[in-house]
Amino acid sequence: MFRSVARSAVGKHLLRRGYGTVSLPDRKVAILGAAGGIGQPLALLMKLNPLVSQLALYDIANTPGVAADVSHINSRSEVTGYVGEDQLGQALEGCDVVIIPAGVPRKPGMTRDDLFNINAGIVKGLCSAIAKYCPHALVNMISNPVNSTVPIAAEVFKKAGTYDERKLFGVTTLDVVRAKAFYAGKSKANVADVNVPVVGGHAGITILPLFSQATPKANLPEDVIKALTKRTQDGGTEVVEAKAGKGSATLSMAYAGAVFADSILKGLHGVPDMVECAFVQSTVTELPFFASKVRLGKSGVEEVLGLGPLSEYEKEGLESLKPELKASIEKGIKFANQS
Ligand SMILES: NC(=O)C1=CN([C@@H]2O[C@H](COP(=O)(O)OP(=O)(O)OC[C@H]3O[C@@H](n4cnc5c(N)ncnc54)[C@H](O)[C@@H]3O)[C@@H](O)[C@H]2O)C=CC1
Numbered sequence: 001m002f003r004s005v006a007r008s009a010v011g012k013h014l015l016r017r018g019y020g021t022v023s024l025p026d027r028k029v030a031i032l033g034a035a036g037g038i039g040q041p042l043a044l045l046m047k048l049n050p051l052v053s054q055l056a057l058y059d060i061a062n063t064p065g066v067a068a069d070v071s072h073i074n075s076r077s078e079v080t081g082y083v084g085e086d087q088l089g090q091a092l093e094g095c096d097v098v099i100i101p102a103g104v105p106r107k108p109g110m111t112r113d114d115l116f117n118i119n120a121g122i123v124k125g126l127c128s129a130i131a132k133y134c135p136h137a138l139v140n141m142i143s144n145p146v147n148s149t150v151p152i153a154a155e156v157f158k159k160a161g162t163y164d165e166r167k168l169f170g171v172t173t174l175d176v177v178r179a180k181a182f183y184a185g186k187s188k189a190n191v192a193d194v195n196v197p198v199v200g201g202h203a204g205i206t207i208l209p210l211f212s213q214a215t216p217k218a219n220l221p222e223d224v225i226k227a228l229t230k231r232t233q234d235g236g237t238e239v240v241e242a243k244a245g246k247g248s249a250t251l252s253m254a255y256a257g258a259v260f261a262d263s264i265l266k267g268l269h270g271v272p273d274m275v276e277c278a279f280v281q282s283t284v285t286e287l288p289f290f291a292s293k294v295r296l297g298k299s300g301v302e303e304v305l306g307l308g309p310l311s312e313y314e315k316e317g318l319e320s321l322k323p324e325l326k327a328s329i330e331k332g333i334k335f336a337n338q339s
């Protein structure tokens with residue numbers, strides 16, 4: 001364990017715009033896979049979050065350096081690095097939120113499902129440890145294929161008797177981030193004002209942006225909506241190809257992961273109306289897991305919101321995505337129960 005203490009002078013009594021003037025509670029956040037392409041910038045961004053008091057950085061290698069580096073930033077949280085499986089328990093103990101970007105990324109020509117064979121086992125092992133050491137933590141799953149790793153996590157928690165559907169999230173925020181950026185580009189709206197829900201799952205056609213509900217309204221023609229939809233669905237592949245064998249999205253994902261974790265922490269803190277899209281246990285469709293808007297609160301998911309009115313194009317997209325999403329969910333459930 002590598003403890004690098006750089007407590008900020010302001011301690012837990014913070015006076016920050018947006019966080020209120022009251023003293024902030026202690027919150028421990030762990031990042032599993034913290035030395036990776038996503039893990040490192042995500043560690044940086046979580047170090048900047050005043051709602052975090054303890055930041056535990058865990059990986060199978062290289063965490064001491066990342067923890068030492070991040071710990072020198074003069075913000076609130078105390079940073080501790082943990083390396084190797086025998087330190088995983090210490091990293092997790094007392095955690096309120098666990099963020100998981102552990103596992104291998106895609107190379108050109110691969111689908112997210114091609115990562116299943118390696119990442120399913122990694123996620124299963126990490127979730128078994130979460131069930132043991134911090135069974136009440138909220139879990140933000142980034143590792144791909146999210147459409148399968150979230151069901152794997154749910155099964156592991158069910159077997160351990162710790163499953164709480166309000167506390168498990170597949171992080172699909174990057175799809176929303178991309179949809180917002182691409183829509184702003186076409187509609188000429190101020191990107192900071194743009195909102196676009198993205199539902200379904202997190203792979204190819206299972207990613208369904210609802211541009212008919214995008215705000216500010218722009219009345220974009222059908223061919224532009226179709227092109228925006230395709231670009232959002234292929235956003236990950238666009239980055240994988242541009243990186244040409246050096247991995248997939250890391251910086252935009254770290255940003256998205258930090259945005260989502262901030263909303264989760266604000267929900268825990270009682271900030272009202274925290275709504276994010278996420279891949280959660282759901283009855284919105286006949287599928288057991290589905291990404292849609294969820295209202296976040298003191299126990300995690302407070303309410304899974306419905307899809308709202310869909311255009312004909314989106315209705316078709318919804319029906320087309322279901323078989324693939326169903327198969328990915330079932331693959332995860334089967335894996336968790338057979339091994
Ligand atoms: N949900 C989403 O929107 C996105 C998900 N991803 C996924 O995130 C994952 C990580 O991507 P990168 O950070 O680019 O990969 P990376 O290879 O740069 O980093 C992964 C890290 O995980 C660590 N790791 C491997 N096994 C581990 C274990 N058992 N316990 C703890 N750490 C372990 C590695 O040592 C490495 O540091 C990939 O599966 C990728 O597909 C990537 C982008 C977006």
Ligand SMILES: O=C([O-])CC(=O)C(=O)O
Nearest residue numbers: 106174235236237248249
């Ligand atoms: O495309 C990938 O493999 C990584 C990912 O999930 C994304 O960037 O959306």
